[in-house]
Each structure stands twice: as structure tokens, then as C-alpha cells.
Amino acid sequence: MIKVAIDGMGGDRSPLMVIGGILRAAQRYPNVHFIVFGNRDKIQPLLAKKHFAPIVDKVDIIHTDEVVTMDESPSNAIRRGRNSSMGLALNALRENQVDCVISAGNTGALMGMAKIMIKVVEGIERPAMASLCPTIRGETVMLDLGANISATPYQLEQFALMGKIFANATLGIEKPTVGLLNIGSEALKGPDEVRAAAALLEKIPETINYKGFIEANEIVAGKVDVVVMDGYSGNIALKAMEGVANFLMIGIKNVYSSGFLTKIGFFLMRGPMKHFFHRVDPRVHNGAVFLGLNGIVVKSHGGTDSLGFAHAISVGIDTIQHGFLAKVNAELPSLMRDEANGS
């Protein structure tokens, strides 16, 4: 039985969005139990509704009045957030009462508190946020998506290793191809850190199937299985992509509803169109895992809905079931050995 700790108060539309997400996730994972941390006066009345009857027995509520707000600094959250819904959820993971934490709250606070409470895997300098992005030929792992504003070449190399293991575990690809995000494919382009990271990755072909620089348009083209970048670039790339996906989907829906004939046209195309829309819907790819922690912590978009939150829960459960943590701990020493050997 997997146990999932949920920050019941994180995100713009909590706790309703959170409870709705649990309802959806529980259908996919019938053997999972949920512990929701947050304001019982707000959560209990929701669970009492008939709509949520299927999950009443699967959800425990641990009450707290305190929350970490969306604009709170990480240092402030660390100082006074112990008893917040986020802090208590992380504490449950630290004390092995649950197998993972899902939160749609403040990203910096979640990362800051998780680093202190869950601890970073020994040897990893910085955790990174990883997520799956839909591509023309399947899915690609992107990391870092914003855990760190910058990254050293060695940290980028570590991200590449963690991304490889994540692709390995969640996509089932044995030797995933890895690229570094840059603004050109030539070796002399881009920031010093990125070029130095490329030099490191070129030296460990046994460990990483490195394919060179990837430009941002090549991410969705599915040129490689794992795209590595610093968190500032990754956050910009991911959000730019989500923005355009939303823009185009709204635009095409406006085309549908623009006239009588277009509505009939839509009716005739609705099956494959809905299938395609589902595949590229950012909510279906919601949920970034903090790689490099001694525990599974998943960040959901703050602005998502219950469908998106359910996917963030799925990401957490899948990461547990694929044994990601054990694989990182098993493979990390080989990279550190390479490093020690002067690679």
C-alpha cells in the first residue's frame, strides 16, 4: 500500500482542486492511501459531499491552520513553515510515514524546506526539477525546470545522470539519449558553463549517451530523450511551450465555435482531435519531480485544476513504483568515480 502526503492548501484553487485530483487519481490507483494536510474546516465539508464519497475511506486529514503563501521567500518558509500544510507533509515523508509528497504550493519554499527536511542524496550538489514534455515521437525528460537559477558544469553533468535515470525508470528507455540545451548546435556557441558541461559529458560515453547541444525548438521535436539545462533556462523554455500550447488550443477552439459549418466540421473531427488535444494538454504533463532528494517530492503547477493535480499525483506514484531513488543511489557512484578520475 502506497501512502501519499498531500499539501491540501497549496495552489490557487485548493483545497477543492486537491480533493478533486485525489478523486481522479484514486480511480487509477485503487490501492493508494492519501493523507491531506490542511484546514479541516475547509477540507472535511468537501469530503462529505456525495461526489467525493468514493474516496472518503482513502483520505485522512491532518489539521493545520498554517500555510506557506505563494509569495513567501524560501528562507521565511523554512523559518516559520514547520507546521504549515507543506511543512507537515514533508515531515511525514521524513519520518517515513508516507512514500511521497505532492504540493501545488510555493516552489522555492517547497524546494528549500525539502532540501533541509528530506536531505539531498549524498554526492549530489543540487537537486533539480524534472518533468516529462510531450514530443512528436513520445515524451522527453526536461531538467532543471527552476530549482536553481544557475548551474555549474559539474551540476549540469549530475542533472544529466539524474535525468538519464529518470528517463530510464519512468519511460523505460535503457540508454536514453541526452542533450544540453543551448542556442546553437555548434561547439563554440553558448555560455561557458554549458560548453564546459558538454566537455564533461563527452568524456563519459559509457555512462551517458550524450548527443550534443539541443536548441529549444528541438525539445518537442523529440531529438533526445533527456534535455539538460539550468533552472532559469528550463523554466523559461517550459513556460514558453505551455503558453503557446494553451494559446493554440484556445485559438483552435475559437475556430470551431466561429460558425455553423465549423461546428459541424468539429463534430466530424472530434474523436482524433480530442485525442490529440489530450496528448498536448499541459495539465496531462503536470508534476515536476525534485530529483536528488532522499525522497519523492512532486511540485504541481499552482494554477492547475483537478485533472492536472491528479497527474502530479500520478507522477509521484509512478516514480515510486519505478524505483527511481534506488537507481540513483546505485548509479551515482559511477559518475563520481569518473569525476574523481579526472573526466
Add this chain to the structure above:
Amino acid sequence: MIKVAIDGMGGDRSPLMVIGGILRAAQRYPNVHFIVFGNRDKIQPLLAKKHFAPIVDKVDIIHTDEVVTMDESPSNAIRRGRNSSMGLALNALRENQVDCVISAGNTGALMGMAKIMIKVVEGIERPAMASLCPTIRGETVMLDLGANISATPYQLEQFALMGKIFANATLGIEKPTVGLLNIGSEALKGPDEVRAAAALLEKIPETINYKGFIEANEIVAGKVDVVVMDGYSGNIALKAMEGVANFLMIGIKNVYSSGFLTKIGFFLMRGPMKHFFHRVDPRVHNGAVFLGLNGIVVKSHGGTDSLGFAHAISVGIDTIQHGFLAKVNAELPSLMRDEANGS
């Protein structure tokens, strides 16, 4: 009569794509004359074809065997590229024989050579690449898109001023709103340079209508008229957006052609759908202007086709017609005065 210098050999599909672009642009701008620099043996036979008869009298060819290759370093191009198709086109602009230069060649080489040959506007520390991006409510100016890998706070402030004047000139918006790209809307997020640039922009409300930080998904939402960023972030954001736009358009075309009913459905929707596709087509937004030079130089995507190249030509001609250069020279001193006053 406007005269446009064209690098006839830049881009993946030159010179055919270039000549095709001139044909399309000449329909929109009947009073423009084109001077194409490149290999006469390759260009002349194209112009001799019946298809291109409408532009035979509008095109002069200046022969050169030399080209700047796509993977050549800027320093190498500067050293030996004087007589290349790119170098000769820039030289024609320097000698006032033409009003602008359009090239689909090597970006770094074009910028490097242009800075030396065309010179940077006095007072501008770094030129920036600017382009128009389609949004839900119209178009937004993005800069820098890759002229510089990094930017100081003062350089970002200068980009904001140049972007404002560009929006003013090309979009006709009198007091365009300006935002800084960042990974969060809160004042304490993001790199030091971006936060310092925000502090500078907040001090000059008379000059710049600054609206704060913009996240990458808010660019296409049209939250502001001008989005300012360093060239590395801008290049990543733009390419990520183009990649998704292409991916979604291919996906939707696959939906159309997936069956008999979907084809009928497409037929019924084709009018508004084609209109929408045209609006978001990256080729229709091809052409980035190098702002901050004493002349109009436009970089076209290397991989574009004749439709895209025609739009790059349009960008150059529109920028001339809107009197952009004169406006920069008129407004720049006010920013520098603010700066001198300790803003």
C-alpha cells in the same frame, strides 16, 4: 525608392528561397529595388525562369564567389568575410547605396560584421535582436533574441528603450507597456541582473511604461507590448515557442488527414482554420531586426522558405518606413540623461 541589399547565399535553401522571397515581397512593395549579393552562376539562371519574370527588372546581382558558412565563428567571418555575399551586402549599407540588409546567414557573423561595418548607435552599449511575436491580442516585441548571451542591468534598460521605440514605430503604440522576462512575478525572484534592471526601469516611468516581471507563458498571452530579456533566454523562449507552434500545427494536420470524416470536417472549417494558422505561422513572423545599429539589418531564419524570407524583407522595409532609426537617435539621449542623473 527604397533599395534593399540581400545576402543571396545565406540560409539553407538559398539562393532559390531568397529569389522566391523577393518575388513575394515585390508584390507587396512594388516600388522597392533589390540588390542581391552572391554567385551569379546560381542566381542568374533562376531569374531567367518565367516564374520570376515579374522581378527581373527589380533585381541587380552583384557577383561574389565567397560566402560566410553557417558554422563559421564571428571573428573568422570578420577577418575574411569582407568579400562574402554577407560582407558585400553590409558594405553597400555602410556606403549608403541601400536602405537595409536582409540575410538568412550565420547570426553571430552577421551581428559581428554589422557592429564593425555599420557601427553601433552612440550611447548604445550592445545592439539587440528584436522580433514580433503573435499573441492572443495582437503582437508583442521580444528582444534580445540572441545578439548577446548575457546582458547587464543597464543594457537591459537600453533594450527596453529600443524595444519601446520599435513597438512605437512598427505597432503604432504610443506608450507601449514593457515587461522583463523572469521566472516569477515576485520582486525577489530571478537572476541579480534582471532584478537590478527592474529597479532601473521602475525609476523612469516618464520614459518607459514598465509593468514588472513577465513569465514566459505570458508572452503569447499578450500581457505587455514589449518583453525584454538577455539574448540567451530570448533565443530559448522564441525557439521553444516556434517548436511548439510547428508541433501543434503538424499534429492538427495529421488529425485532418486521419480519415474520411475528418477530411470533410476540415473542409468545413478550412476558411477560419487557415486564417488562424496563417496568424500563428512562425514564417509570418520571421525576421529579427538588429536594434542599436546605425542602419537596418534584418536576420531571417536560416531554415525558412520563400514565404518566411519575404516576411523578413517586409520587416526591413517597414522598419525603414516607420523611421525607427531617427526615433532611436531622438529618444536615446533622454534615457542617458536619466542614467546620468543617478536613476
